[in-house]
Amino acid sequence: MNYLAHLFLAGNxxxxxxxxxxxxxxxxxxxxxxxxxSREIMEGVQTHRMVDSFSDRNQIFLQSKRxxxxxxxxxxxxxxxxxxxxxxxxxxxxxxxxNLKSFIEDVYQILADHxxxxxxxxxxxxxxxxxxxxxxxxxxxxxxxxxxxxxGRRFKRSNYLVNAxxxxxxxxxxxxxxxxxxxxxxxxxxxxxxx
Numbered sequence: 001m002n003y004l005a006h007l008f009l010a011g012n013x014x015x016x017x018x019x020x021x022x023x024x025x026x027x028x029x030x031x032x033x034x035x036x037x038s039r040e041i042m043e044g045v046q047t048h049r050m051v052d053s054f055s056d057r058n059q060i061f062l063q064s065k066r067x068x069x070x071x072x073x074x075x076x077x078x079x080x081x082x083x084x085x086x087x088x089x090x091x092x093x094x095x096x097x098x099n100l101k102s103f104i105e106d107v108y109q110i111l112a113d114h115x116x117x118x119x120x121x122x123x124x125x126x127x128x129x130x131x132x133x134x135x136x137x138x139x140x141x142x143x144x145x146x147x148x149x150x151x152g153r154r155f156k157r158s159n160y161l162v163n164a165x166x167x168x169x170x171x172x173x174x175x176x177x178x179x180x181x182x183x184x185x186x187x188x189x190x191x192x193x194x195x
């Protein structure tokens with residue numbers, strides 16, 4: 001899952017949301033971060049990792065990955081993560097009573113309020129994330145294409161993510177159907193591990 005899904009799946013507290021977002025930024029053994037972050041933030045990071053692990057093994061998610069062309073197959077997991085965020089934004093009302101715009105504004109405020117405690121890499125991204133409304137941009141195919149291009153720039157060797165938005169266009173209804181089956185399973189999984 002990409003940022004929007006991880007934030008959605010977090011508990012309803014700033015610490016949980018921060019932790020679920022930090023999962024992509026904290027590498028290695030989590031014990032090394034326990035003196036830096038609160039218990040609730042660390043639980044959020046652990047939830048992020050468990051969500052990623054669940055997704056990587058889920059047959060519907062794997063089916064979505066197989067829909068990606070051979071040219072982009074190496075990056076299929078990244079592409080589907082971002083595409084699923086598009087469908088979460090599109091179908092937000094199926095999963096949340098809270099307005100998507102309000103949710104995103106709350107997240108941006110949480111990140112701004114806690115910016116100095118975040119990893120340097122994330123601190124640097126927050127002003128751009130807010131100014132360019134990364135989370136809100138997931139609603140459009142153009143936003144998804146831009147997100148994939150942005151991710152592609154992080155890789156040292158050349159990749160095809162700059163054109164990966166076409167994967168969503170070419171497989172739109174199939175990936176959407178997969179998402180609508182997969183996401184309730186993921187929500188159920190998170191509810192079970194949170195008990």
